[in-house]
Amino acid sequence: MRYSQILLPTLKESPAEAEVVSHVLMLRAGFMRKLTAGIYTYLPFGLAAIRKVENIVREEMNRAGAQELLMPMVQPADLWRETGRYEKYGPELLRFHDRHERESCLGPTHEEVITDIARKELHSYRNLPVNLYQIQTKFRDEIRPRFGLMRGREFIMKDAYSFDVSDEAAGISYMKMYDAYKRIFTRCGLEFRAVQADSGAIGGSFSHEFMVLAKTGEDTIVICKDCEYAANMEKAVVKLVASATTEAPADLEKVETPGKRKVDAVCDFLGIESSRLVKTLVFKADGNPVAVLVRGDHEVEEVKLKNLLGVADVEMADDLEVFNATGVPTGYLGPVGISIRVVADQEVAEMRNFYVGGNEKNYHLKNVNFGRDFQVEAVADLRQITAEDPCPECGGRLEMTQGIEVGHVFKLGTGYSQSMNASFQDSDGQEKHFVMGCYGIGVSRVVAAAIEQNHDENGIVFPMPLAPYTVIVLNLGIKDEALTAVAEKVYRELQAAGLEVIIDDRDERPGLKFKDADLLGIPYRLTVGNSFLKSGKIEIRRRSDGITEEMTPDQAVASLHARISAELKQQ
Numbered sequence: 001m002r003y004s005q006i007l008l009p010t011l012k013e014s015p016a017e018a019e020v021v022s023h024v025l026m027l028r029a030g031f032m033r034k035l036t037a038g039i040y041t042y043l044p045f046g047l048a049a050i051r052k053v054e055n056i057v058r059e060e061m062n063r064a065g066a067q068e069l070l071m072p073m074v075q076p077a078d079l080w081r082e083t084g085r086y087e088k089y090g091p092e093l094l095r096f097h098d099r100h101e102r103e104s105c106l107g108p109t110h111e112e113v114i115t116d117i118a119r120k121e122l123h124s125y126r127n128l129p130v131n132l133y134q135i136q137t138k139f140r141d142e143i144r145p146r147f148g149l150m151r152g153r154e155f156i157m158k159d160a161y162s163f164d165v166s167d168e169a170a171g172i173s174y175m176k177m178y179d180a181y182k183r184i185f186t187r188c189g190l191e192f193r194a195v196q197a198d199s200g201a202i203g204g205s206f207s208h209e210f211m212v213l214a215k216t217g218e219d220t221i222v223i224c225k226d227c228e229y230a231a232n233m234e235k236a237v238v239k240l241v242a243s244a245t246t247e248a249p250a251d252l253e254k255v256e257t258p259g260k261r262k263v264d265a266v267c268d269f270l271g272i273e274s275s276r277l278v279k280t281l282v283f284k285a286d287g288n289p290v291a292v293l294v295r296g297d298h299e300v301e302e303v304k305l306k307n308l309l310g311v312a313d314v315e316m317a318d319d320l321e322v323f324n325a326t327g328v329p330t331g332y333l334g335p336v337g338i339s340i341r342v343v344a345d346q347e348v349a350e351m352r353n354f355y356v357g358g359n360e361k362n363y364h365l366k367n368v369n370f371g372r373d374f375q376v377e378a379v380a381d382l383r384q385i386t387a388e389d390p391c392p393e394c395g396g397r398l399e400m401t402q403g404i405e406v407g408h409v410f411k412l413g414t415g416y417s418q419s420m421n422a423s424f425q426d427s428d429g430q431e432k433h434f435v436m437g438c439y440g441i442g443v444s445r446v447v448a449a450a451i452e453q454n455h456d457e458n459g460i461v462f463p464m465p466l467a468p469y470t471v472i473v474l475n476l477g478i479k480d481e482a483l484t485a486v487a488e489k490v491y492r493e494l495q496a497a498g499l500e501v502i503i504d505d506r507d508e509r510p511g512l513k514f515k516d517a518d519l520l521g522i523p524y525r526l527t528v529g530n531s532f533l534k535s536g537k538i539e540i541r542r543r544s545d546g547i548t549e550e551m552t553p554d555q556a557v558a559s560l561h562a563r564i565s566a567e568l569k570q571q
């Protein structure tokens, strides 16, 4: 491809509309342009990156035995009414009437359409399992579309749906997709984790989210440095390390803590570590007060509390609400003699001779012991995991990081097949509902996430498998016949070697050509400049680490061919 001929409108400045780095860089690098809120035109270079992801996805889906089809974007409301989703789905579902006043919607997802296909076309257990997928434009009418391709209204998605005879068979289909997703994101050259998204408690459903690790990600996840464990913060299980203390319970004492209400102030005043103190926090569980005990240096995880109490909503009570419920002023609440329900984090039960609020202004209690001095309704893992905790799987070291969700695999069960009465005849002659799974990948989002993970102050640093071109040849002597001849020759030879190469043949300053090459993130840059006239050598520079080497044009072509083939094979 010739730079002088491709539509690749790069920008020097960051556009004001862009808030996140992938959005800024995709606009600056001329990947796309906004048509209206959350809706973009993909320009040739951006589309080329999207196609790279699509090709990897398609190859791995096919390899896993899935079959590609293409469903319509416009869907009749009646189909959505069968599952109750036409009413239940929020305003993200764009509903409209066609010229015959028929209600319709633009598909944000395709469970209804695919289940309709299955009930009409799959009749026997002999047809199963089947996994059908498409790569297609989806529409979700987000209220506040932002971050470019990260949360657009229109986006490209791969969605797959599996149909099986039983739960067990559906589990096999699920694992096939799980493995395919691992191969897909590995082949994309991305650092990612599969995060368990659902505990599996509800209706046999089960799911994993695939997260690309990036400091700018919206979701906080905890990952193990020593094994593959990864979890959302609110799901991460804290492994209880049993206390090894042989300390004998000492006599309960009341200690004065005048005006000391915060954990740090109390601990400083008493000269103790915050891990020796137990905080008593009051939450409103569906409106009713519950006290939660947690070590002074830990935080309560509200999702875990909600699950333990079996309520829809928990919220921290404010000072006045705490006083009204307990009669104790803020900062001095404790479990000894408390009048409301109490639950405790599991670690509190392991502690000996600790400190708590004295349920009286300006007082705390010392040498408090669980069981002897107070009782609780339940003991459970109720706190947020920290980087100091051991990995719940292997005991290894944990790390907190941010992630961007790019894929989701989900065991659906029979919810859709029951509501739409989609069934097949099993080997025993019985009519049974299909057991389904669904599997999504945000194809356009993968490109944005790849940029969030791989960039520097000069622009994008594409992982080799996603780069629209793997080499850019800079001809710095457009008006010099000798230099132009060399640049054109290496360009032709690289193409002949099967590499995806673009030549910057524009009549522009060298400085601008260097800047654009960096911005576009093409993995290798080949520079043909004045030094060739003296030394007979041209320069190869790798975008990821800036390492440069000089060699003859023939050597450069051979070297790039070898390196790029090797790097692509590694994935």
Ligand SMILES: [Zn+2]
Residues within 6 Å of the ligand: 224, 225, 226, 227, 228, 229, 391, 392, 393, 394, 395, 396, 397
């Ligand atoms: Zn681990």
